[in-house]
Amino acid sequence: MKALYDLTPFTLLDFPNIPATIFWFAGCNLRCSYCYNPEIVLGSAHIDEETALAFLTKRIGLLEGVVLSGGEATLYPNLLPFCHSIKALGYKIKLDTNAMRPDVLQTLLNESLLDYVALDYKAPSSEMSRICAGGSEYRFWESFYLLQKHAVDFEVRTTFHPDLLNESQIIMMADALLQAGYTRSFYVQLFREGVETLGNLPSSKRIIDYVLLKRYVTLRT
Numbered sequence: 001m002k003a004l005y006d007l008t009p010f011t012l013l014d015f016p017n018i019p020a021t022i023f024w025f026a027g028c029n030l031r032c033s034y035c036y037n038p039e040i041v042l043g044s045a046h047i048d049e050e051t052a053l054a055f056l057t058k059r060i061g062l063l064e065g066v067v068l069s070g071g072e073a074t075l076y077p078n079l080l081p082f083c084h085s086i087k088a089l090g091y092k093i094k095l096d097t098n099a100m101r102p103d104v105l106q107t108l109l110n111e112s113l114l115d116y117v118a119l120d121y122k123a124p125s126s127e128m129s130r131i132c133a134g135g136s137e138y139r140f141w142e143s144f145y146l147l148q149k150h151a152v153d154f155e156v157r158t159t160f161h162p163d164l165l166n167e168s169q170i171i172m173m174a175d176a177l178l179q180a181g182y183t184r185s186f187y188v189q190l191f192r193e194g195v196e197t198l199g200n201l202p203s204s205k206r207i208i209d210y211v212l213l214k215r216y217v218t219l220r221t
């Protein structure tokens, strides 16, 4: 079955503390205007599971983890058996998810298939549809509480485009996480200027108040 749009053979940056590969799943159930990967979101899968698993078999002992990214991996209909196959080869799995499929997340957690999860917190509910068409803050919290309950290692992250969200809204989101019992880092990754995006966003001219943000969140550039 065709599973992946592409794969990145090696990364030391995307799976905390271990060498990994990234599997890029085609398609997404959201349309975030700042999305850097329009070709993956709008594209289709070229690489089948057998090819991806053969790649992993050859890298046993060299790589330790697989990052399921995209696009949105939880949309892939054969994700559960695919994860079992990856685990059977001895790899750890990290899921990068937009949090909109708590049902799939629950199944993966119930079967102990995930070692790390990066959960997107797109925006406060008042801004969700403007920034990420199809998004639901309710589903974000459902996914969040599942991760809290299962005590899996995870992080919450937000992409910050200064024309779409302001510092007060980011602080409001950090506060909401705190109120929900989240004590880990809340990562805010700054929008990369000069790249093609799904919403054809222009570069922002607004000056970001880094000093203020750093009091509440962990910034990633």
Ligand code: SF4
Pocket (backbone or CB within 6 Å): 028, 029, 030, 031, 032, 034, 035, 036, 037, 041, 070, 071, 072, 098, 132, 198
């Ligand atoms: S940024 Fe948004 S549209 Fe792009 S892959 Fe992530 S969830 Fe999908």
